[in-house]
Amino acid sequence: MSDNDQHQFKDRYMLRLPDGMRDRIKLAAEANGRSMNSEIVAVLEEKFPAPITADDDLMLACAAAVTFSPSRVGARLKDDYFNLMRYIRDVHGVQDPISLVNGIQRDSSQLTGITIGTMYEWLHSVFDPWVVENPPDDP
Structure with a gap:
């Protein structure tokens, strides 16, 4: 992870996943050409969008x-x-x-x-x- 990425993501959260979910996330991330972390963040952004200014x-x-x-x-x-x-x-x-x-x-x-x-x-x-x-x- 680059210094830029570390500054962009300040909050960290340890997450326990149900059996098999890590593999599903990995497949989705590969299909979308991004890391597992980026895939998880993209899904969360879709579900919980930032408030409109x-x-x-x-x-x-x-x-x-x-x-x-x-x-x-x-x-x-x-x-x-x-x-x-x-x-x-x-x-x-x-x-x-x-x-x-x-x-x-x-x-x-x-x-x-x-x-x-x-x-x-x-x-x-x-x-x-x-x-x-x-x-x-x-x-």
Whole structure:
């Protein structure tokens, strides 16, 4: 293990595995081209992802708004777009979310690194529950 790896992993935990699991982990690690430790960490990261920061949350909301923008998809997702604008305004205190999203749509470099999978997970784990708890006011 290099010095860089030692600095990256500060927490250590001795783990007892059931019979046969070490071999299954080894096979999976070899199939994925990584060490057993990296395989175990990858599985744990998938099951226990790091919390979303406020900045990441805002960028995911903006990415979803760009994706659902009426200028891109027409009126099909207008309710989702409207709710995303409410979310950005109410949760993040952005007074003019449309201008923010339009600016990001013009310069999408701020969205680098956001994958469809990440946005999909955010929509279902963060945004959808928020919409249920905060329904829009009837016009």
